[in-house]
Amino acid sequence: MHFDWQFFWAALFTPSDPFIDGLILTIVISVVAMSLATLLGLVIALMRRSRFPALRWCSSFYIWAIRGTPLLVQLVLIYTGLAAVGLYQFHDVSLLGLSVRAAVQAAIIGLMVNESAYIAEIVRAGIDSVPKGQFEAAASLGMKPWKVMRWIIVPQALRVMVPPLGNSFNGMMKTTSVLSVIGVSEMFLVAQSISSYTFHTFEIFIVAAIYYLALTTIWTFIQAGIENRLARQLGIEQRVPIIQRLTGARRSVATALPTHG
Template sequence: MKFDWPYFWESLLSPSPQFLSGLALTVIISVVAMALALLLGLVIALMGRSRFLPFQLFASLYIWVIRGTPLLVQLVIIYTGFAAAGIFRFEDTDVLGSLIKGAVQAAIIGLMLNESAYISEIVRSGLESVDRGQNEAALSLGMTPMHSMRKIIVPQAIRIMVPPLGNSFNGLMKSTSILSIIGVSEMFQVGSTMSAATFKVFEIYIVVALYYLLLTTVWTFIQTAIENTLNVRAGLPRAEPVFKRLFGIRSRKQATPAPAIALQPADAA
């Protein structure tokens, strides 16, 4: 089988309206699911830090179940399993004049639930990285726990959380490729349909891969800009340049020699 270069370049540089629609749906699902996952992940993280034991148990159970089961299985249970069991069925819904298919709703919910379990751990680690003495000092000055969290703890924790959260969003975008299992016409599903109709399997899937690469590369630029903004506000060095991140290049910082320890008279003896 010969590689069809003209078809490849045409598909890459002049994609069909169906392919562009799948690309747009991929971006929309990724952004909406990530936004909802951030909110739910924050709630789960705060429940895990709560002094109320049932909240702690629920957060631990939620993270254990979600992180311990595959996303593919979760999607099938949410979309197909619940409907088969008569628990809940996702129906096509009109929102502000736009028809949102049931499969798209299930995809957003599934990605949100899956990603929130990981985000909750990122948020928890970020909050715990801030020295507790700062919270105690804020409370001693008369701040409420909520005010201290919002004004003192969260602004410092956000800078620490941005890199792992950005990586999570990167992974979420790539995870949308499995949404075809529940019939979502995202970019991978459209590519699969095109390859089946034209028998240009290799050409189409390379185009799909390159567009996923484009999405993740664009996000890398955005993430780097966000990190640089936060670092500048905190008076810290700028993040690694984008091209170094893309190609896995890291600057090698020279290790600072440990200061010599002067011997005390007692030690010298």
Template sequence: MADTSLLADSAQVAGFDWSFFWHYLISPSGTFLEGLWRTVYISVVAQALGVVLGLVIALAQRSRFAVLRWGGGAYVWLIRGTPLLVQLVLVYNGLAAAGVYRFTDVQVAGLVLLGVVQAAVLTLAVNEAAYMAEIIRAALDAIDRGQTEAAQALGMTPSLTMRVVLLPQALRIIVPPLGNEFNLMMKSTSLLSVIGLQEMFLTAQSINSATFKTFEIFLVAACYYLALTTVWSFVQRFIERKLADPGTTPPPGPSLRERLVGGRGGGPAPHGTTVVGKEPTLAGREAS
């Protein structure tokens, strides 16, 4: 008992409560787990909507109609040129203050969808679409035009050519930067605390306000964010291997270690990428 008291006193003197940290890391409260769950499902839904909307914008940018091209370009310019934090406040608070629209709770299939969750998903999806549009556009532009001409010679319509010929090939190029975007999406959910959404970061803030264990609880949150991004790195690597062309040997991509800690192998750049220095890139968030 004396040894236990001595250890507790030592932890307090050091300024870090190890027992509190391990307790919340190994057996977090129900409130913390609820915030974690919101972080995950908001990220997944917003990313999925962002990809769909990004595809529409990318196709608009490639349209033969100038109005669509200008509209798509203006969308990308506006969204990528303004901070996500500002967009969140404008959508959730600004629209309500201006009397344009107020997000209210709605009931869907017996479940209550909070107004703040609606605003969060909408804003994240709209923001992500601008970056995905550039990634998809760059991937489509990287495909040899001869394939489009060959499809036209076979009598394929432009929509059929896009669906059957171009998009399946572009998907292999899109997946790596798409994985990076989803990683950023999960971390960007921490900004949702500014509109009062009780996701993982705001939950950690609430626990900190009640316990004053600032370093401990935010270190726990950091560990959970790290766990989410690490799990996604495994999933992304699995998807990339599944999409690799079975008839050819895919060029060496970054190893799992390089995905987690940074860096890139010295192999050749994948088809459809632009080599800038030593780093193959696509026109995604990193290029903005």
């Protein structure tokens, strides 16, 4: 057995149409699922801060149950389990002229549900990082709770929430590889299919790994831009070498910007 360099370079620089489709599907599922998970996670986090015990209990149970069970099990339960007990069966639908397969719908919902439990904790930690005096000061001015949250608390909490949210999205793009278990033709399943009929297993999976690495690296740059922009808006100059971001050795150097006046 030898490494087929010709096949490897061809697969890397001129990937087949199915592989490109799998790459695009991986990105689309990740973006859509993360967007929905962020909205749901925000709702769950606000429920945990509700003055109604029933809402706090429901949100706590949701986070405990979702974080305590594997994503793989959740995907199978959503896609196959619901249909098996007659509660709901996914069907292919047409959306904006595009056909969305049943497995893709289940994948997005599964990732959304799983990630929202973690995002809810990120949001909670971000809100808790804002001094309670901010709440009290806003309340003394007669501001309604939702206005306090929208205009005072959330903008300050974003500075704390963005890094872990970005890391969650980074992880989700890699986690999409498990969607093959319910038949989603994302990049990993396409690579597996190519491997089965070309017998170039090592070569094609190295190519897939390189593409996953490229996706996460691109997002690392985007996340760095978002974090630095937020830092500048708060009057902080943040310089973090990109190598430290890529390797995970985060060591922020932050200095206050000079004020003029």
